[in-house]
Amino acid sequence: MRLYTHPACLRHDPGTGHPESPARLRAVLEALDDPRFAQLDRVEAPRVTREQLLRVHEPAYVEYVYANAPQNGSLRLDPDTVMSPASLEAAERAAGAVCAAVDAVMGNETTRAFCAVRPPGHHATPNAAMGFCIFNGIAAGAAHALEAHGLERVAILDPDVHHGNGTQDIFRREPRVLYLSSHQMPLYPGTGARNERGVGNIVNVPLPPQSGSHEFRAAWDDTLFPALDDFRPQLLLVSAGFDAHRLDPLAQLQVEAEDYAWITRRLCELANRYAQGRVVSVLEGGYSLEALRECAAAHVAALL
Numbered sequence: 124m125r126l127y128t129h130p131a132c133l134r135h136d137p138g139t140g141h142p143e144s145p146a147r148l149r150a151v152l153e154a155l156d157d158p159r160f161a162q163l164d165r166v167e168a169p170r171v172t173r174e175q176l177l178r179v180h181e182p183a184y185v186e187y188v189y190a191n192a193p194q195n196g197s198l199r200l201d202p203d204t205v206m207s208p209a210s211l212e213a214a215e216r217a218a219g220a221v222c223a224a225v226d227a228v229m230g231n232e233t234t235r236a237f238c239a240v241r242p243p244g245h246h247a248t249p250n251a252a253m254g255f256c257i258f259n260g261i262a263a264g265a266a267h268a269l270e271a272h273g274l275e276r277v278a279i280l281d282p283d284v285h286h287g288n289g290t291q292d293i294f295r296r297e298p299r300v301l302y303l304s305s306h307q308m309p310l311y312p313g314t315g316a317r318n319e320r321g322v323g324n325i326v327n328v329p330l331p332p333q334s335g336s337h338e339f340r341a342a343w344d345d346t347l348f349p350a351l352d353d354f355r356p357q358l359l360l361v362s363a364g365f366d367a368h369r370l371d372p373l374a375q376l377q378v379e380a381e382d383y384a385w386i387t388r389r390l391c392e393l394a395n396r397y398a399q400g401r402v403v404s405v406l407e408g409g410y411s412l413e414a415l416r417e418c419a420a421a422h423v424a425a426l427l
């Protein structure tokens with residue numbers, strides 16, 4: 124199994140006190156720096172290509188980000204999303220990691236991959252940064268699987284506590300991509316109602332605040348995994364946000380690290396059944412350092 128990361132992802136600095144801090148990725152990498160993860164094949168994440176980005180983002184948006192990325196100081200892309208001088212490279216490496224991981228699993232170089240990168244991506248829409256996200260890496264990875272590898276069915280599983288509005292928006296008319304999300308509602312960004320179905324390729328299960336292990340597992344067992352069974356994906360991509368954990372300061376679900384281990388084991392079984400075991404997971408949210416350490420270790424241990 125591969126672990127994709129890059130030092131640039133640690134240098135992206137949205138500012139003092141911002142919840143999406145470099146300490147998040149440090150916590151994840153520290154948790155994976157343990158003898159039980161010695162067999163991880165550690166790979167430097169490449170930069171995303173312009174072609175890969177333009178499959179999911181509008182040219183004017185991509186040009187705006189490249190033309191205005193700050194050399195010094197900072198640039199605010201939306202009320203929550205700030206670029207520092209290292210941010211463009213971090214965003215390129217974060218999205219590039221997912222595309223490279225897709226190449227690796229499709230080329231049978233490995234079966235599973237985890238991309239320990241930031242900034243996250245699932246709120247980034249075709250034409251805008253949103254919610255700490257600059258480029259939508261998981262969407263770029265899914266589009267890369269369709270266009271560069273000719274896949275016909277790619278599933279994106281998104282257990283991040285926030286709805287992945289950007290990913291949904293990018294694929295809402297794309298029947299080759301199934302988007303599955305459990306998320307707290309009401310909560311940022313406000314999308315993800317059950318009646319948002321795309322062309323039948325989107326399944327949302329909103330959960331009320333204070334929902335815990337039982338409700339989280341029921342959402343996946345009763346609704347989301349059955350939809351995945353019907354779809355029979357050739358590749359599984361995971362928006363691994365660990366902010367549904369009970370310690371997370373930005374949300375109010377009561378999910379435990381063991382629930383992340385559980386969902387990972389279940390999705391690996393489904394990947395083995397339909398997708399020759401192929402799973403590419405990418406870090407999204409998670410704002411408690413303690414929860415990040417615990418959940419990332421549980422997730423990667425289950426992938427292994």
Ligand SMILES: [Zn+2]
Nearest residue numbers: 283285366408
């Ligand atoms: Zn989140």
